Amino acid sequence: MYESLPTITATRTDATVRTANRRGSAWLLAMLLIPAIFFSAANAEYGDVVINEVSEEAGMRPVVFPHWFHRIRFRCKVCHADLGFKFEAGGNDITMLKIIDGEYCGACHNGNIAWSVENCNLCHSGKPGTKTQVHESTLQKLVSPVKR
Amino acid sequence: MRSTQLSISCLSLTLLLAWAAPALAESGAETYRTKCIQCHGTGVLNAPKLGVAADWVERTKKGKAVLTRNAINGINQMPPKGGSLQLSGAEIEAVVVYMLAQLPGDGAAAKAKPVSTAAKTAKADSAAAAPKRVAEVAKPKPKPSAKKPKPRGKPVNTFNRLMRPPSQRNLPPTRDGIHDASSVETAALQHPKEAFGPMPKSNSGNRVDWVAALSKGIIDPRFDLEDDTKKPIVLDLNIVREVKGSMPDVVYPHKQHTEWLDCSNCHPSIFIPKKGANNISMASILLGQQCGVCHGRVAFPVSECRKCHSKNKSKVAKK
Numbered sequence: 001m002y003e004s005l006p007t008i009t010a011t012r013t014d015a016t017v018r019t020a021n022r023r024g025s026a027w028l029l030a031m032l033l034i035p036a037i038f039f040s041a042a043n044a045e046y047g048d049v050v051i052n053e054v055s056e057e058a059g060m061r062p063v064v065f066p067h068w069f070h071r072i073r074f075r076c077k078v079c080h081a082d083l084g085f086k087f088e089a090g091g092n093d094i095t096m097l098k099i100i101d102g103e104y105c106g107a108c109h110n111g112n113i114a115w116s117v118e119n120c121n122l123c124h125s126g127k128p129g130t131k132t133q134v135h136e137s138t139l140q141k142l143v144s145p146v147k148r
Numbered sequence: 149m150r151s152t153q154l155s156i157s158c159l160s161l162t163l164l165l166a167w168a169a170p171a172l173a174e175s176g177a178e179t180y181r182t183k184c185i186q187c188h189g190t191g192v193l194n195a196p197k198l199g200v201a202a203d204w205v206e207r208t209k210k211g212k213a214v215l216t217r218n219a220i221n222g223i224n225q226m227p228p229k230g231g232s233l234q235l236s237g238a239e240i241e242a243v244v245v246y247m248l249a250q251l252p253g254d255g256a257a258a259k260a261k262p263v264s265t266a267a268k269t270a271k272a273d274s275a276a277a278a279p280k281r282v283a284e285v286a287k288p289k290p291k292p293s294a295k296k297p298k299p300r301g302k303p304v305n306t307f308n309r310l311m312r313p314p315s316q317r318n319l320p321p322t323r324d325g326i327h328d329a330s331s332v333e334t335a336a337l338q339h340p341k342e343a344f345g346p347m348p349k350s351n352s353g354n355r356v357d358w359v360a361a362l363s364k365g366i367i368d369p370r371f372d373l374e375d376d377t378k379k380p381i382v383l384d385l386n387i388v389r390e391v392k393g394s395m396p397d398v399v400y401p402h403k404q405h406t407e408w409l410d411c412s413n414c415h416p417s418i419f420i421p422k423k424g425a426n427n428i429s430m431a432s433i434l435l436g437q438q439c440g441v442c443h444g445r446v447a448f449p450v451s452e453c454r455k456c457h458s459k460n461k462s463k464v465a466k467k
Binding site: 042043044045046047048050061064066067068069071072073074075076077078080081082083087107108113119121122125126127128130134135136137138139142 | 228312316317318319321323324325326327328329331332333334336337338340343344352353354356358367369370371372373380407408409410412413434435436440441442444445446449450
């Protein structure tokens, strides 16, 4: 039944979870044994998300989203329930068009609640070449380069 | 198109200057006195000081147009329009002209200069229009290129590569390795340490105890985008999960979670709201599923075993 759901929601259904449980231990062990040779010298803040799904292809720097800055001002619920941000870096298909239309970041970054989209480089501030990922996450630190 | 307009306006400005100079200089002077003086009068944040030739030597070489553009867009530590976003381009230009005219022995300098304005004034003036932006932009930032973290040995071979020394924690955006330090705007972003100063500390994650900061009222994040009076409906219900093996049982507190989250964030997509329906394992959590969707990414990481595994098995019968 779950298998018939669209992929995007299926990422966190129980079907996947159960699969992960079954194979989790083996995976974990295997992954921890992979030499962690891909560590960057980054000292990012815990939870900083780099989003580079379309930015660099379009000639802009990747976006850095600082979770810490936003959670001082808003509870998780505002973005993750009301605005519909999925709990997954790169899982949201965010484009400037949607932002200008008031979706995603544009719900606040409209010159009303927060500064507006003409301040391109305040968001597009990532080091060129940085991939979409959650910095300092367990996956990034322990399991290594799955998302790179 | 825009550049044509700009050149035309520059040209006409130059022509006008001959006879309109006094009026223009006056408005430039006025703006300087009310806005720019706070940085350019004091030299704070390395702002070139008014009338100090040494500060201006390199800058005047760029020409007035470039200086005006930089002043409008922001440069180095100077935020766009010095933080006074209500100023028009023409007003900025007037200030540039005024400031250049104050240089010793070079009243005629047709070159320009950056300008800026006082972040503080801007904060007050335009707070209503763009509160958050000003707050961010106005933060003084550390010098971007002054100090670089000294290169360390290969991370793999350093003592506990996952444990950063205090000097490597909560670094400013210009030094954190994921921001482009060469971008002027990066320097305008807030420094985490500045925000975390008053908050309770913790030993992991952001090195800040978010739950304590919230419960003590040190931070007051909104629960609704528009309405700051809306408060979460907190559910005070602990779920005890018996754990196989020797670890203490897990006590899951709905209370702290519902302070931040909506029920729909977890139910039913991540956890089926029914006792015994969820088979949770550390393996899947470490892989970023179940509790690991947040814990290990944003919420306190899984290294804090005892924050969840908090109910000692030898004590008190479980519910």
